[in-house]
Every structure is written in structure tokens, then in C-alpha cells.
Amino acid sequence: MRVNRLVEVDEAGPLAALQAVLHGLWERNGLVAMLAPLESEGGREVSPQIAEEPRAVAAVNPFAPVMPANAAALVVDFAREHQPGPLAAVLRPCEWRAVVELRKRRRTTPEADRVTTIAVDCLGCHSAGVWSERTRAASPSDIWREALTYADQGGFTPQSLRRGCQMCTAPAVRDAELTIGLFGLNTSCALLASCPDEATDARLHMAEIAPRLASEELVVRREVALGELAERRGRQRDILSQEAQRRGGGLAEVLGLFANCSLCGDCLDACPLYNGELAGMLGVRSARHGGRSLLAELVELGRWLASCSGCGMCEEVCSCRVPLLDIVSPLSQRVRDEIAYRPGDRAAALPWVASGS
Ligand code: SF4
Ligand code: SF4
Ligand code: SF4
Structure with a gap:
């Protein structure tokens, strides 16, 4: 049975709460390294990089709406270069899907299979051009904080997202070993941390990291918001595909x-x-x-x-x-x-x- 845990957010904000979960995972699971979107240049650059020590988790930011590369392509090399020992990767849902498909297509290695996958609900990304324009006018943290305030409604308005994200009907996954849920939630108060089953929850020591279970109401709220978002994105995909057909x-x-x-x-x-x-x-x-x-x-x-x-x-x-x-x-x-x-x-x-x- 799925285990949904509550990640309480205090005045330090949702990113600090997420980083605390990742730090807890690192410490309790004896991680050797973590592949994750890491900030540099004051948050203007965010790209998939390898954190080699727990304190580097302070630079992890999967909320920044920018994605310069699909991190799935890096997972195999990441695992090959860091053995032995447990590893983790913080991924967007489309990156997680690509990892699953690579596994099915036998394009991964046994080492890569030991990477614990952590998928974060994705509010969508800007194209690199829009991101750089926006970060010239506002601080990067203001931009992703703004997106998070709309998490209960699905994030930014679709038009400001790159086209792939405007059409993305699956901005969340269920089967990652750990899913960080944002949709439908007031992220200034709480996030969700859920595992697909009790065995995974126990293996990752989630009860020590996020002791309180989430209420059914919170879980349902996320599911409903996700369903509504998928419907809106599906309509957007149809519009874009009709436009393409008209051309x-x-x-x-x-x-x-x-x-x-x-x-x-x-x-x-x-x-x-x-x-x-x-x-x-x-x-x-x-x-x-x-x-x-x-x-x-x-x-x-x-x-x-x-x-x-x-x-x-x-x-x-x-x-x-x-x-x-x-x-x-x-x-x-x-x-x-x-x-x-x-x-x-x-x-x-x-x-x-x-x-x-
Ligand atoms: S579609 Fe664009 S990226 Fe692809 S080969 Fe042509 S110019 Fe290069
Ligand atoms: S959208 Fe599909 S074809 Fe294009 S890069 Fe992603 S996985 Fe490849
Ligand atoms: S909205 Fe979908 S396609 Fe866009 S970055 Fe997120 S998961 Fe990937």
C-alpha cells in the first residue's frame, strides 16, 4: 500500500523543507552521491550535477523552472563513476520516465539500477531564453517562489512555459521510489513525500525523515489537482496539434x-x-x-x-x-x-x- 507522508514547511520555506528531506535520505541511507538539479550563479544557472557530500544538498533546487538537459542521459555514467554504495537521483517526471524507458530498452547497467529515484512534481519549465530574460528582470528565487504559490492550481500559466511543458499531461509520477508532491497543496505549509509501498518507505527510513502521515484529504487534493491539470494540458496539446495540422x-x-x-x-x-x-x-x-x-x-x-x-x-x-x-x-x-x-x-x-x- 502507498505510504504518504507529510513534510511540514516552516518559515524557511518549501525548498528548505525539501532539502531537509534529501539531507535526511542521504544521512540515513548512507548515500555516496546524488544526481540533482544544482544551482550556481546565484540561482541563475540550474543544471543536473552530482553532489558528492550531504552539505551540497543546500544547492539542490528542482523548483527552478529551467531544464537545460534531460538528466536521464546522465544516470548510467553517474552510477558507473560512483561505485560501490547507494546513490540517488532527483528527477523531473519526464526524466524519470526516460530512465524507466532506458531500463526497458536495456540501455542501463546493473549499477544504474541501484540509483534511488526521487521524482518531484513539476510545475513546468521556461525555455532557456525566457528563463534568462526573466532572471534579468527578477531574482531567480522570486520566480520559482511565484510558481510554487500557484502549485495548488498547477503552476505558471501555460503560455509562459516551453511548448513541451504546455503539452505535458503527466507532470507527476507514482512509481518513483520517492515522490515529492506539490500539486494541489499550499506549499508554504506542507509538501507530500510518498513511497509506492511500505517496503520502500521502510527501506528509505522515511518514518525517521518525515514522521507524520499525510491526511487522506491532502492526498486526494493532490490527485484532483493533477487530474484537472492533465485535462487542461491535454486541451492545450490538442490546440497545438490542431494548429500544426492547420499549417x-x-x-x-x-x-x-x-x-x-x-x-x-x-x-x-x-x-x-x-x-x-x-x-x-x-x-x-x-x-x-x-x-x-x-x-x-x-x-x-x-x-x-x-x-x-x-x-x-x-x-x-x-x-x-x-x-x-x-x-x-x-x-x-x-x-x-x-x-x-x-x-x-x-x-x-x-x-x-x-x-x-
Ligand atoms: S532540427 Fe534543429 S537541432 Fe535537429 S538537426 Fe535540424 S537544426 Fe539541428
Ligand atoms: S521529447 Fe521525446 S524525442 Fe524529444 S528529446 Fe524528449 S524523449 Fe526525445
Ligand atoms: S512539465 Fe512535463 S515535460 Fe515539462 S519539465 Fe515538467 S515533467 Fe518535463
Whole structure:
């Protein structure tokens, strides 16, 4: 049974309360290191980095609405470079989904499986440009504090978020070993810390870190807020996808979206799940991909789209402003609908096992 604990927030604020939970986890579980969004430059820079000692938790800030990279791509190296000993990673839901999909696609290692995943409800991110503009006009802490004050309603207005986040219908996860809940809550008073079952709660020593159980009313409030947010984001996704279709959904129009593409490959490098699925189509032959049939390539392409975590990093890094999500988002949605698959669902097997994978 799920265990929901109350994280009380005092005058030091919700970030300090979250950091206290992470510090408690570190101490009680003897962590060796933690991969987490760490602040630098007075909070203007926030990127996934490795904290090597518990006091570095004071720089962890998953509330800052900026995401320069999908941290899932770093988990394997993080685990390889820090062994032996327990590890933890603080992730956004789309990063957590990508970790799950990487595991299913056998792109991780046994060392990476020992990383305890901590997923924080995500209020959405700005694009790098909007974030840097906003931090020129206001202090970074004012910006993320403002977002937290709207946590009970779902965070910033969608228009100020990058497009991937405007369409994200799953800004929270249930199956991480620890979930930090924000939605539907007055975050100046309380956060939620929940584990998927009693065994995980006991293994992580959560009763020592957050002794009080959360009320059923608080838990339900979060679920309701999440449901409403998912509905709003779903409507937003439909609007954006209808706009894309109005601009034209035929092959010529789709190819037209790439008119500005410089073939730099940055979008593929930014995708935590890309593993050469387009290599054949792009004419890149390697020892690993050179011998595959067209069918095998299509199968792998379908698996990639099915696994897409919706992080939007492919579009975010494109300096030529190619609207990649106009292609990736409807395509991956159609593939998932077709095969009734949900990325990040640990129980569901990844379909289509291509030979040699
Ligand atoms: S895609 Fe979803 S989980 Fe990822 S940063 Fe945006 S809102 Fe958060
Ligand atoms: S990042 Fe943009 S310009 Fe570069 S290959 Fe991808 S779509 Fe083309
Ligand atoms: S295809 Fe784009 S949105 Fe999907 S996981 Fe890769 S980078 Fe994220």
C-alpha cells in the first residue's frame, strides 16, 4: 500500500523543507552521491550535477523552472563513476520516465539500477531564453517562489512555459521510489513525500525523515489537482496539434518544417532515448546499424516514439527553431494510442522486440 507522508514547511520555506528531506535520505541511507538539479550563479544557472557530500544538498533546487538537459542521459555514467554504495537521483517526471524507458530498452547497467529515484512534481519549465530574460528582470528565487504559490492550481500559466511543458499531461509520477508532491497543496505549509509501498518507505527510513502521515484529504487534493491539470494540458496539446495540422499535415508540409534544419544533430544528441534509430535514414552507417533491414529500422523508430518521455529537449536545443514537437508529439501519441502503451509504466513491456536489440 502507498505510504504518504507529510513534510511540514516552516518559515524557511518549501525548498528548505525539501532539502531537509534529501539531507535526511542521504544521512540515513548512507548515500555516496546524488544526481540533482544544482544551482550556481546565484540561482541563475540550474543544471543536473552530482553532489558528492550531504552539505551540497543546500544547492539542490528542482523548483527552478529551467531544464537545460534531460538528466536521464546522465544516470548510467553517474552510477558507473560512483561505485560501490547507494546513490540517488532527483528527477523531473519526464526524466524519470526516460530512465524507466532506458531500463526497458536495456540501455542501463546493473549499477544504474541501484540509483534511488526521487521524482518531484513539476510545475513546468521556461525555455532557456525566457528563463534568462526573466532572471534579468527578477531574482531567480522570486520566480520559482511565484510558481510554487500557484502549485495548488498547477503552476505558471501555460503560455509562459516551453511548448513541451504546455503539452505535458503527466507532470507527476507514482512509481518513483520517492515522490515529492506539490500539486494541489499550499506549499508554504506542507509538501507530500510518498513511497509506492511500505517496503520502500521502510527501506528509505522515511518514518525517521518525515514522521507524520499525510491526511487522506491532502492526498486526494493532490490527485484532483493533477487530474484537472492533465485535462487542461491535454486541451492545450490538442490546440497545438490542431494548429500544426492547420499549417498542413502532409509529407510536403512536414518536410517544410525542416526548411531551416542545418542537420547539426543537436536534437538527437539531446534526446536521452535516441539510439541511432534514424541512422539509416540519415545515411549514417556504422558497424552497429549498418546491417539492419528497413523493417528493423521502422520497428526501432516505433519503439523510440513509443518511449518518448515528452521532455521536449529535442525542440528546446534546436538553434534553427525547427518545431520538432509538431512532428514528435502527434506521432508518438499516435503510436502509443495504437499499441496502448504509456511511457514510464514499469509494468508494461516495451512492444516490438527487434532482432539484435
Ligand atoms: S515535460 Fe512535463 S515533467 Fe518535463 S519539465 Fe515539462 S512539465 Fe515538467
Ligand atoms: S537541432 Fe534543429 S537544426 Fe539541428 S538537426 Fe535537429 S532540427 Fe535540424
Ligand atoms: S524525442 Fe524529444 S521529447 Fe521525446 S524523449 Fe526525445 S528529446 Fe524528449
